[in-house]
Amino acid sequence: METEELLRRERPREAGTISPALQELAPPAWELTDSRGRRVPLSSAGYVLYFGRTYQLRVAGRSALGPPGEARLIGFPTCVAGQPNPQTITKHGREYRVLTLKVHRESGWLSIWRFPYEILKGDLTVECSEAEQNPPRLEWGFPVVARTPWSLGIVLLLAAGAILGWVLGQLESAARSFFTHGPLSVSNFEDWWQTLQTNPRFWLWPLVIAGLSPLIALTSNILSLKRRTRELELRFRRGYSENSTA
Amino acid sequence: MSNSLDLPELPAGTTEPAIDLLRGRPNPFESLVRPQRSDDRFADLHVQALLQAPRELLLRVIDAYRVSAYQSASDLRDTRIVTILGDRGSGKTHMLESLGHRTGERSQILIRPTYYATQVPFEEYLLSHLVNALLESDHVHGGKLFEDIAAHLIRRMLQQALRTLGPTDRLFASDLSRWERARLLWGRGEPWSAKFDHLIQDLADKSCKKDLLTLAGHYRFSSDLLMRLLVGHLHRHEAGDDAVRIIRRHLYVAMARNALLKDDDALSRFLEADYTLPNNRPLFRADVVKHLLHALIEICALVRLPVVFAFDNLEGFLAPQSQFDAAATNAFMDSLAQAVDSTRGLLFLIFAESTLFRQVTKQTNQFALDRIRQGVPLHAQGPVDLIELKPPSCEELQQLIRERVGRLLKDFAGSASLPAGYPYTPAFLNGLAQKTGMGLRNRLLLLRDEYSRVVYGRGIEQPVVVEQPDATALLERTWTESLSAADRKLQGALVNQLQALHAGLGGLLQQLARESFEGWQPVSVQATVAVGDHPVYGLVTLVDWQKKPTNGNAGTVRGAIGFLVSKGAGMPRDLKAKFELFRDKTLRVDHLTVLWPRAVEEGDLAAALPEATRQIWTSSRRRRQAVLRSLSNDELRKILAYAEWMEVVRAAAEQPIEEEALRSFIRQRCQAIVQLALPPVPERTTTDGD
Numbered sequence: 061m062e063t064e065e066l067l068r069r070e071r072p073r074e075a076g077t078i079s080p081a082l083q084e085l086a087p088p089a090w091e092l093t094d095s096r097g098r099r100v101p102l103s104s105a106g107y108v109l110y111f112g113r114t115y116q117l118r119v120a121g122r123s124a125l126g127p128p129g130e131a132r133l134i135g136f137p138t139c140v141a142g143q144p145n146p147q148t149i150t151k152h153g154r155e156y157r158v159l160t161l162k163v164h165r166e167s168g169w170l171s172i173w174r175f176p177y178e179i180l181k182g183d184l185t186v187e188c189s190e191a192e193q194n195p196p197r198l199e200w201g202f203p204v205v206a207r208t209p210w211s212l213g214i215v216l217l218l219a220a221g222a223i224l225g226w227v228l229g230q231l232e233s234a235a236r237s238f239f240t241h242g243p244l245s246v247s248n249f250e251d252w253w254q255t256l257q258t259n260p261r262f263w264l265w266p267l268v269i270a271g272l273s274p275l276i277a278l279t280s281n282i283l284s285l286k287r288r289t290r291e292l293e294l295r296f297r298r299g300y301s302e303n304s305t306a
Numbered sequence: 307m308s309n310s311l312d313l314p315e316l317p318a319g320t321t322e323p324a325i326d327l328l329r330g331r332p333n334p335f336e337s338l339v340r341p342q343r344s345d346d347r348f349a350d351l352h353v354q355a356l357l358q359a360p361r362e363l364l365l366r367v368i369d370a371y372r373v374s375a376y377q378s379a380s381d382l383r384d385t386r387i388v389t390i391l392g393d394r395g396s397g398k399t400h401m402l403e404s405l406g407h408r409t410g411e412r413s414q415i416l417i418r419p420t421y422y423a424t425q426v427p428f429e430e431y432l433l434s435h436l437v438n439a440l441l442e443s444d445h446v447h448g449g450k451l452f453e454d455i456a457a458h459l460i461r462r463m464l465q466q467a468l469r470t471l472g473p474t475d476r477l478f479a480s481d482l483s484r485w486e487r488a489r490l491l492w493g494r495g496e497p498w499s500a501k502f503d504h505l506i507q508d509l510a511d512k513s514c515k516k517d518l519l520t521l522a523g524h525y526r527f528s529s530d531l532l533m534r535l536l537v538g539h540l541h542r543h544e545a546g547d548d549a550v551r552i553i554r555r556h557l558y559v560a561m562a563r564n565a566l567l568k569d570d571d572a573l574s575r576f577l578e579a580d581y582t583l584p585n586n587r588p589l590f591r592a593d594v595v596k597h598l599l600h601a602l603i604e605i606c607a608l609v610r611l612p613v614v615f616a617f618d619n620l621e622g623f624l625a626p627q628s629q630f631d632a633a634a635t636n637a638f639m640d641s642l643a644q645a646v647d648s649t650r651g652l653l654f655l656i657f658a659e660s661t662l663f664r665q666v667t668k669q670t671n672q673f674a675l676d677r678i679r680q681g682v683p684l685h686a687q688g689p690v691d692l693i694e695l696k697p698p699s700c701e702e703l704q705q706l707i708r709e710r711v712g713r714l715l716k717d718f719a720g721s722a723s724l725p726a727g728y729p730y731t732p733a734f735l736n737g738l739a740q741k742t743g744m745g746l747r748n749r750l751l752l753l754r755d756e757y758s759r760v761v762y763g764r765g766i767e768q769p770v771v772v773e774q775p776d777a778t779a780l781l782e783r784t785w786t787e788s789l790s791a792a793d794r795k796l797q798g799a800l801v802n803q804l805q806a807l808h809a810g811l812g813g814l815l816q817q818l819a820r821e822s823f824e825g826w827q828p829v830s831v832q833a834t835v836a837v838g839d840h841p842v843y844g845l846v847t848l849v850d851w852q853k854k855p856t857n858g859n860a861g862t863v864r865g866a867i868g869f870l871v872s873k874g875a876g877m878p879r880d881l882k883a884k885f886e887l888f889r890d891k892t893l894r895v896d897h898l899t900v901l902w903p904r905a906v907e908e909g910d911l912a913a914a915l916p917e918a919t920r921q922i923w924t925s926s927r928r929r930r931q932a933v934l935r936s937l938s939n940d941e942l943r944k945i946l947a948y949a950e951w952m953e954v955v956r957a958a959a960e961q962p963i964e965e966e967a968l969r970s971f972i973r974q975r976c977q978a979i980v981q982l983a984l985p986p987v988p989e990r991t992t993t994d995g996d
Contacts, residue, residue: 076378076380077378079554081463081540081543081544082463083466084466085470085543086466086469101493102477102493102494102495102499103494103495104474104477104490104495105474105491106473106474107473202472203472286491289490292474292478296479300534300537300538301538
């Protein structure tokens with residue numbers, strides 16, 4: 061029988077080495093910016109990304125004066141796509157490795173209906189390698205949440221709500237006319253159309269629906285963000301339990 | 307260096323004002339020996355030029371143990387022994403003292419054991435002394451060393467903990483109102499996160515002298531929150547179930563409690579903890595001690611502090627009853643040699659008189675001698691294993707006179723015009739220089755007497771020859787000083803002094819051997835004996851008592867004495883550890899006396915024990931062989947003071963003190979302690995215990 065080399069597991073850290081709690085295991089300086097270099101806002105549900113936009117993850121070297129190491133995304137939610145070939149930029153005299161990220165909605169038949177309510181979340185995990193540093197590889201992660209910007213969303217929802225309201229109002233008038241005048245015929249179409257247009261409260265439905273639709277979307281967004289916040293807070297409390305200090 | 311001086315004669319008429327000034331000042335050579343422990347006058351008496359070469363060599367040896375970058379245990383230097391030899395009065399103690407007064411940033415942990423415990427594993431002995439050194443108030447720099455180390459390392463660890471904290475974790479760690487929480491759903495978390503960045507910057511800034519809690523308070527972080535973040539960081543990064551990691555986690559939490567919560571007993575509780583591995587696998591006493599010792603050496607290495615054990619009372623260790631104890635010598639040298647092999651990062655300095663050390667080396671086996679001679683290799687020098695203190699040269703003496711007299715004449719306008727060696731005549735100094743075989747102390751004596759003659763106009767008094775000097779004044783003075791030192795030690799956790807208490811009690815009973823107390827006589831004493839598995843609580847003193855012969859038969863019983871010093875959760879474990887001595891059949895102990903430090907003596911002692919401890923007491927199978935006795939604060943301080951007092955007395959006495967006088971002094975002051983240690987008669991057992 062042919063023999064094989066035994067594949068040994070990776071050698072564990074020696075017990076005699078300095079405690080990792082005292083070692084420099086924190087990630088290097090990094091920041092998440094939009095395409096114009098502005099910092100991405102931080103919420104309790106994670107960094108807030110907007111669908112359709114491009115972002116930059118800028119990672120500095122681990123030593124303040126040294127060049128940045130290799131950086132790559134090793135974990136990301138489905139809504140985030142990393143661009144290949146990271147670039148290097150210099151800002152305030154310090155070099156950064158730049159990973160470009162594109163945020164997109166989930167595609168599908170129902171996506172058009174979901175767009176105001178759609179909130180996608182997850183963790184971005186980054187790995188940075190610098191051969192001359194100890195340890196040579198470092199990993200860190202941070203939560204992100206992708207959604208539609210409130211400003212654009214509200215305008216769209218108001219417009220869509222108004223149109224929908226108007227259509228609903230017209231449908232209501234048409235139904236009422238149907239029960240009053242009978243089925244629609246070519247001869248009385250003009251009268252019927254005029255009646256629909258002269259409805260004294262034709263603005264009521266558009267106004268109500270236009271007002272309600274952003275409110276519903278906002279509530280749905282808030283609930284979703286709260287849920288994500290609770291998840292992250294629970295994760296924090298598990299890692300930093302209050303009872304562990306006794 | 308020459309042994310003669312070419313000094314100008316004193317110019318007549320120019321020195322009278324200087325002499326007048328000196329007449330109003332104390333004799334600068336009055337203090338002939340350094341006290342055993344430092345006082346405030348060190349800077350006034352120390353002359354840098356004296357013994358400069360051996361001191362600088364010793365400092366180089368110590369600095370070789372300063373680790374510039376610590377990554378793992380292999381960065382620690384091998385443990386080595388260096389012997390400093392000199393005649394009596396050659397300046398050994400002064401040199402040792404000067405190590406503690408090093409100028410500049412460099413310092414070291416200088417541990418000066420006052421007793422040697424033959425029956426305790428040497429690593430436990432080292433651990434106990436290291437812990438005490440960390441918790442004792444530093445007389446030079448002030449404060450406790452452990453507090454300084456904890457503040458330094460926790461600052462560094464906190465910096466790492468905050469840097470690894472995720473962005474949203476920073477928000478959850480902030481003290482947020484409901485409104486702020488609601489706002490954070492939208493964003494605007496940057497100011498909260500930036501607060502952490504500012505604290506990290508300040509923690510990393512070495513020029514920022516603000517203490518940890520002040521910094522935390524400045525950014526409105528509570529110490530409880532920082533403690534929580536730090537412990538979380540520790541559990542994440544120092545994870546693992548092996549002994550090293552468990553002990554390290556406990557140690558770092560103890561340091562964090564000390565630095566952030568100002569918990570003074572944190573280190574004591576760390577030492578008292580029960581270390582168990584997962585699935586209740588046992589962790590043996592020797593392993594625990596080894597890891598505890600390494601963990602403490604490691605934290606010292608992380609702050610670039612060499613750990614130096616200086617044995618400067620070899621006579622007290624190896625000739626406790628003024629008789630050279632060959633067995634103790636062998637045990638001591640063997641233990642040192644074993645420690646060279648089994649530990650890293652320790653430096654042992656042996657300050658010994660040349661004649662005694664020759665005697666010691668004759669008794670020492672080759673195994674130990676080989677290790678004693680290994681030495682510490684120094685750059686461009688090779689290994690250093692021996693430093694000899696030679697009598698001072700003429701130049702050194704001249705420097706000594708210039709500095710000491712110069713301090714008295716610093717306000718004198720014409721001090722610059724005074725000749726070298728003033729107020730001594732060149733003839734006197736030349737004569738002194740010719741006495742090549744004379745040691746430092748004797749030269750200082752001559753300088754003192756000549757100064758007294760020249761400056762004060764006093765004749766040299768011929769020493770009155772007496773058969774035995776009256777030692778009572780010396781005993782009384784040193785006893786009071788040692789009691790004060792013991793009081794200071796008692797301000798900390800008593801459990802750290804457990805070995806010292808046993809050494810004191812054992813030494814005291816040894817000194818009173820052959821004395822009779824209520825018909826009982828202590829015939830043999832083992833001061834510190836390790837029993838059971840607990841590395842801190844498992845200590846007793848074993849005494850063989852002989853009853854006054856009745857009907858021609860002398861009965862002997864073996865008693866064990868233990869101190870119940872722990873408080874709170876550790877107390878039941880403490881008591882249980884004492885009872886474990888009955889499991890060791892080789893000890894052949896007949897009874898156990900538990901001494902419980904307690905202010906109030908009235909009432910049933912056992913009933914006064916806390917619930918859990920009382921249960922251990924009442925449910926013990928060997929309960930009938932045990933007695934619980936109350937130990938007052940006064941008795942406690944006397945026991946603690948004893949070992950150090952003996953060391954001071956032996957070093958300070960010009961001539962050996964008569965044993966009878968010593969015994970009588972001890973008996974007078976410590977009779978009550980011996981009575982507490984007496985074997986319990988059956989009636990007493992039932993009365994005290996039930």
